[in-house]
Amino acid sequence: MADVKAGLYYSSEHEWLRADDDAVYLGITDFAQSSLGDIVFVDGEPVGSQLSAGDVAGVIESVKAASDLYAPVSGVVLAINGRLAETPELLNEEPYACWIVKLTLSNPAELDGLMDAKAYAAFCEGL
Amino acid sequence: MSKVIYEHGRPGRGTDYLPEVEVDLAALLGVDNLRGAPPPLPEVGENEVVRHYTNLSRLNYGVDTGFYPLGSCTMKYNPKIGEAAACLPGFAGLHPYARPEHAQGALRVLYDMEAHLSRICGMAAFSLQPAAGAHGELTGLMMISAWHESRGDTARRVMLIPDSAHGTNPASAVMAGFTTRQIPSDSRGLVDLEALKGALGPEVAGLMLTNPNTLGLFERDILEIARLTHEAGGLLYYDGANLNAILGHTSPGAMGFDVVHVNLHKTFATPHGGGGPGSGPVGVTEALAPFLPVPRVVSTAEGLRLETDRPLSIGRVRSFYGNFGVILRAYAYILRLGGRGLTEAAEAAVLHANYVRAKLRGVYDIPYDRVCMHECVFSAARQKEHGASAADIAKGLIDRGFHPPTMYFPLTVREALMVEPTETETPETLDAFIETMTELAALAERDPDALKAAPLSAPVGRPDEAQAARKPVLTFKE
Amino acid sequence: MSYLPYTDGERAGLLAALGLSTPGALFEDIPAAARAGGIDGLPGPMDECALAAHLTELAGQNDPAATPFLGAGVYDHYIPAALAGLVSRSEFATAYTPYQPEISQGTLTGIFEFQSHITRLTGLDVANASQYDGASACAEALFMAVGQTRKHRALVSRGVHPEVRRTLRTYARFRGVELAETDTDPQGQSLTGLSEALTDDTAAVIVQNPNFFGVLEPMTAIAALAKAGGAAAVAVCDPLSLAVLKPPGACGFDIAAGECQPLGLPPSFGGPHAGYLATKESYLRRMPGRIAGQTTDAQGRRAFVLTLQAREQHIRRDKAVSNICSNQALCALTATVYLSLMGPKGLVKAAALSAIHMDDLRRTLVSQYGFTQVFDAPFFRECVLRPPEGAVCDWGYDLSADYPELAGARLLCCTEKDGAERRGRILSAWEANR
Structure with a gap:
């Protein structure tokens, strides 16, 4: 059973989002890391990129798979987590402790379209 | 642990193959154009080089080593007459810019091979230029694009691709400038006709199809699929990866395909070489022939010639005329077997695929259990519940002297094991494989952990692929 | 039944196990309207003895030695006798792509060595397992540059091999990349033409060295030009020339691509050969094709695997960097073993002897036979020479189709095999026929 952490927003693409003042941090869930397997490479769109909700915000590669990271909300890329360049396996080990991309939050209303932990747990259950 | 060639080197070693030379290269070539020191290649004497590569070869498993039921790859026996032909000095030594009057034998091979493939595939014309199956796909898709464009039908930018397709299909489509739309399979494992109808439209350039498909199943609605696609203004592309299953029983032309690529290294028994060289000739209907790559081999009163003046041609997709040495081997194979022999193959x-399917039914799940063509897709889902995955079964086969089947493909089957026995194996070999697969299934239930460590008898155990990708070491460092 | 391994009786046994008497029932999914009753119009079957005679006869209709001093992209270098036997070993030749690394260490080690050799020749960080040929490798290099710079225009000098330029044109057309060709100057060099055409929206500057005329390009200046314009610098280099010439990495190029045929591969009427592709670390994830990497197994033993596969079509499908699946593994292995046999000293000798022989030929033709040298710039093992007025010369490569302005001029080539004696014989025969 995949771990779901309370207090975060979730997307149906198995991403979590943590809102923090005017910025949001984007990562992938335990379910996502477990489906991908050994993660070997992580990258985000360049800092300064203007993203709309649904745009590709980054990429995650495992040994046997590759997955795009989609921005669940619109915003400008503020930072990419540099730790993951050296140690992408952190996403396997502690998916909720490692954000991948930090974005501005252009439209806070977009958060309403995301799931909370309970809804996401039910969503995973139904898969 | 075996060495890499650099680890055999010592400064000053080596074998002379050429005379000594005294020259002032700086004066000849200009000092700014020169590298400071000779390239840091290994310095190894001939005896050590020969031993090194001979020993490396012994770490490999090939068709000539044993049974190689790698689904979709057609690892049949490669007749050695093809090797002998390619080594003839009149072929091996021939420069591609030899004037036509000095290359009539080679041009004859190309000209006749185009005709033979046209007959086998029921197409009007072939180009032998593409270097591999994927290259043939790209070439064929470029021709589809050029054909629509020539008719002013420039809105057709979408290529339809079944979900069971080889990954090359969508990748080739994008390289040829298309976007892709996926067509789901239905409960039979075949193209979902209703979904296809819904996906066709004025923006669709064509549909790419492998038939038999990657599940080894014949798309029995093929004529309906062709009709629907053509009525919607699209063209039908045949991925010839599985042509070997239908030789003499039907042809891409008879099924309604407009463009075809053939993998000579699969259907026509040329060696795979550890990943190439292959050859991916592409064939077309009359309507698309003007778009074939140049040059074309043409017959004239003065003999065979190369023609480049074809205004609608998509142009070149590589240098020269194709992988001639591979084409020559396939040409020898076709002549050796003739039409009757190809049909029997x-x-x-x-027959072999169905025999294996029948004998392993009940041992492994068969997600689509009906008559298959040249290959059969099993699922190790049941074994996985006990803790042994498709990969574990595959590695267990290695310890028992077999090359594993294709694993985890097609993507539509969980824990897929795709077995293609090919025609050139004896009943004893098939039975031994069946027996081993049965034994492995039993072991997977009884003691799955025993398979986790496999292979134990290979030169190395399972390599750590995550480490390889996280910290890439791609060249030798002293 | 040529390569079917059993008797009719044994076949009947297999059929009986399926409850069948003929294989026909296995083909019933084929709709009646699409069914064929065999393949009409093919020759054969032939027994092997007759086939061997037929193939020998066809080979005899070719005359590989008819045109002296012919290079133009395919070169007649000496191939050590040890090479053919090693690379034709069945274990290499009849293996598939190394998807099962435990029983493919021979192929994988060979690829790793190929990548190592190529990076050392080119002076770049990484190389892949090989491409179909030099021309398609250049097309892939173009797409790497487009991906990296996110621009859609490229410059290619007319000094690049005509077949490479045509291949680039085809690939670029369908991918929506604008390709502009630039002229060479009176020296046969590309810098001026490229610098006049370079704009801010240029993704790649593509130049060949030695170029198609054999002329050495001002490589460092060209790379600097591309860099200043924000374009990727792509070098098309003959790997054998890199024994002596400054490597593209040291000149500042981002990508090198080219043809391995000079490295021990026979001409074979144009293929199979192998292309190579090498680049800087920062372009690694845009590089197409197979890449072998070093790792360890559970016991800590060194092992090689195909790696960084998330770039590739079987995982990335429509988002893959390329559709390429195979490399030219056996041809790349041939190049690898050739380089291992020749070593640095042997490779330098092959390059130096070729260059001297060409220079000697040029000098003789100019001073004694009335030829004129078209480009007054340093050249490697090829040189464009114009025969004297009225003389018929069919040596080498006729430039008139690709370069109308050079009509009548010949591109001549020498290798280490074209020593004084061989050249003398050819020149005497020509003189005698005038």
């Missing part, structure tokens, strides 16, 4: 390939 297809029949035996299909």
Whole structure:
């Protein structure tokens, strides 16, 4: 059973989002890391990129798979987590402790379209 | 642990193959154009080089080593007459810019091979230029694009691709400038006709199809699929990866395909070489022939010539005329077997796959259990519940002297093991494989952990692929 | 039944196990309207003895030695006798792509060595397992540059091999990349033409060295030009020339691509050969094709695997960097073993002897036979020479189709095999026929 952490927003693409003042941090869930397997490479769109909700915000590669990271909300890329360049396996080990991309939050209303932990747990259950 | 060639080197070693030379290269070539020191290649004497590569070869498993039921790859026996032909000095030594009057034998091979493939595939014309199956796909898709464009039908930018397709299909489509739309399979494992109808439209350039498909199943609605696609203004592309199953029983032309690529290294028994060289000739209907790559081999009163003046041609997709040495081997194979022999080869390939399917039914799940063509897709889902995955079964086969089947493909089957026995194996070999697969299934239930460590008898155990990708070491460092 | 391994009786046994008497029932999914009853119009079957005679006869209709001093992209270098036997070993030749690394260490080690050799020749960080040929490798290099710079225009000098330029044109057309060709100057060099055409929206500057005329390009200046314009610098280099010439990495190029045929591969009427592709670390994830990497197994033993596969079509499908699946593994292995046999000293000798022989030929033709040298710039093992007025010369490569302005001029080539004696014989025969 995949771990779901309370207090975060979730997307149906198995991403979590943590809102923090005017910025949001984007990562992938335990379910996502477990489906991908050994993660070997992580990258985000360049800092300064203007993203709309649904745009590709980054990429995650495992040994046997590759997955795009989609921005669940619109915003400008503020930072990419540099730790993951050296140690992408952190996403396997502690998916909720490692954000991948930090974005501005252009439209806070977009958060309403995301799931909370309970809804996401039910969503995973139904898969 | 075996060495890499650099680890055999010592400064000053080496064998002379050429005379000594005294020259002031700086004066000849200009000092700014020169590298400071000779390239840091290893310095190894001939005896050590020969031993090194001979020993490396012994770490490999090939068709000539043993049974190689790698689904979709058609690892049949490669007749050695093809090797002998390619080594003839009149072929091996021939420069591609030799004037036509000095290359009539080679041009004859190309000209006749185009005709033979046209007959086998029921197409009007072939180009032998593409270097591999994927290259043929790209070439064929470029022709589809150029054909629509020539008719002013420039809105057709979408290529339809079944979900069971090889990954090359969508990748080739994008390289040829298309976007892709996926067509789901239905409960039979075949193209979902209703979904296809819904996906066709004025923006669709064509549909790419492998038939038999990657599940080894014949798309029995093929004529309906062709009709629907053509009525919607699209063209039908045949991925010839599985042509070997249908030789003499039907052809891409008879099924309604407009463009075809053939993998000579699969259907026509040329060696795979550890990943190439292959050859991916592409064939077309009359309507698309003007778009074939140049040059074309043409017959004139003065003999065979190369023609480049074809205004609608998509142009070149590589240098020269194709992988001639591979084409020559396939040409020898076709002549050796003739039409009857090719048909028998297809029949035996299909017979063997069905024999293996029948004998392993009940041992492994068969997600689509009906008559298959040249290959059969099993699922190790049941074994996985006990803790042994498709990969574990595959590695267990290695310890028992077999090359594993294709694993985890097609993507539509969980824990897929795709077995293609080919026509050139004896009943004893098939039975030994069946027995081993049965034994492995039993072991997977009884003691799955015993398979986790496999292979134990190979030169190395399972390599750590995550480490390889996280910290890439791609060249030798002293 | 040529390569079917059993008797009719044994076949009947297999059929009986399926409850069948003929294989026909296995083909019933084929709709009646699409069914064929065999393949009409093919020759054969032939017994092997007759086939061997037929193939020998066809080979005899070719005359590989008819045109002296012919290079133009395919070169007649000496191939050590040890090479053919090693690379034709069945274990290499009849293996598939190394998807099962435990029983493919021979192929994988060979690829790793190929990548190592190529990076050392080119002076770049990484190389892949090989491409179909030099021309398609250049097309892939173009797409790497487009991906990296996110621009859609490229410059290619007319000094690049005509077949490479045509291949680039085809690939670029369908991918929506604008390709502009630039002229060479009176020296046969590309810098001026490229610098006049370079704009801010240029993704790649593509130049060949030695170029198609054999002329050495001002490589460092060209790379600097591309860099200043924000374009990727792509070098098309003959790997054998890199024994002596400054490597593209040291000149500042981002990508090198080219043809391995000079490295021990026979001409074979144009293929199979192998292309190579090498680049800087920062372009690694845009590089197409197979890449072998070093790792360890559970016991800590060194092992090689195909790696960084998330770039590739079987995982990335429509988002893959390329559709390429195979490399030219056996041809790349041939190049690898050739380089291992020749070593640095042997490779330098092959390059130096070729260059001297060409220079000697040029000098003789100019001073004694009335030829004129078209480009007054340093050249490697090829040189464009114009025969004297009225003389018929069919040596080498006729430039008139690709370069109308050079009509009548010949591109001549020498290798280490074209020593004084061989050249003398050819020149005497020509003189005698005038």
